[in-house]
Amino acid sequence: MTRRIDSPSNDTVKQLARLLERRYRTAEGHFLVEGRREVGRAFEAGVDVETVIVAPDLVGDDESLEPDLELSVAAFSRISMRQNPDGFALVVRTPELSLDKLPAPDLILVVDGMEKPGNIGAMLRTADACGASVLLSDPVTDAFNPNVIRASQGSVFSVPLASTSGQDARLWLEDRCSIVVAVSAATSTSWEADLTNAVAIVIGGEHEGVGKVWTGAPTVSIPMAGSADSLNASVTAALLLYEAIRQRSAPIR
Numbered sequence: 001m002t003r004r005i006d007s008p009s010n011d012t013v014k015q016l017a018r019l020l021e022r023r024y025r026t027a028e029g030h031f032l033v034e035g036r037r038e039v040g041r042a043f044e045a046g047v048d049v050e051t052v053i054v055a056p057d058l059v060g061d062d063e064s065l066e067p068d069l070e071l072s073v074a075a076f077s078r079i080s081m082r083q084n085p086d087g088f089a090l091v092v093r094t095p096e097l098s099l100d101k102l103p104a105p106d107l108i109l110v111v112d113g114m115e116k117p118g119n120i121g122a123m124l125r126t127a128d129a130c131g132a133s134v135l136l137s138d139p140v141t142d143a144f145n146p147n148v149i150r151a152s153q154g155s156v157f158s159v160p161l162a163s164t165s166g167q168d169a170r171l172w173l174e175d176r177c178s179i180v181v182a183v184s185a186a187t188s189t190s191w192e193a194d195l196t197n198a199v200a201i202v203i204g205g206e207h208e209g210v211g212k213v214w215t216g217a218p219t220v221s222i223p224m225a226g227s228a229d230s231l232n233a234s235v236t237a238a239l240l241l242y243e244a245i246r247q248r249s250a251p252i253r
Contacts, residue, residue, distance in 0.1 A: 121151020
């Protein structure tokens with residue numbers, strides 16, 4: 001039976017709003033998914049949905065979801081991080097992101113110490129497009145931050161994904177594939193690196209770069225002609241992933 005809440009100060013709404021903070025997501029083992037597209041992709045991926053939330057005054061005539069909870073516009077705005085929310089949301093149980101959930105590496109993107117949720121989300125989108133797995137190494141921002149989910153456009157649910165310490169990530173990868181670390185000062189460029197075999201491409205945070213745990217691994221850079229000394233981390237990830245795909249593709253005749 002659908003429950004209706006109008007007041008944004010209702011205890012249930014307050015509890016839902018707490019899931020916008022990482023410490024509550026971690027403590028409660030749940031997170032929020034907001035947006036019609038992201039909600040649809042969560043269902044397509046078969047995530048463990050606990051509550052379907054709809055704001056009827058925002059969704060209009062769209063009756064594609066049967067809600068467990070209806071919220072007024074004011075109440076929905078309390079749980080939303082969007083300027084123009086569309087009235088769709090879910091409460092989802094947080095899945096296990098252990099290393100044993102990843103398939104055997106073929107092409108894997110290691111996101112090391114990344115701070116910005118927008119970058120993480122964009123990398124997940126690119127990994128999805130490239131058929132790559134993603135490993136969050138020493139994550140500063142968790143995979144289910146609302147802005148990660150939004151920037152990934154729901155790809156966070158379809159990409160094989162794990163999260164662990166940098167040390168465990170490197171030990172796990174060294175037994176399974178080669179490792180290439182993207183750094184701006186590397187002498188070998190992405191065009192020269194051999195990315196045809198099973199490989200992990202490591203991208204570090206834009207402020208600190210990759211962690212010390214990756215010291216000694218082969219490095220690679222993106223050729224640059226201008227005065228800028230680096231590219232956005234998600235752009236670097238996209239260029240390297242697609243270079244790996246290009247190298248693995250049959251020549252065009």
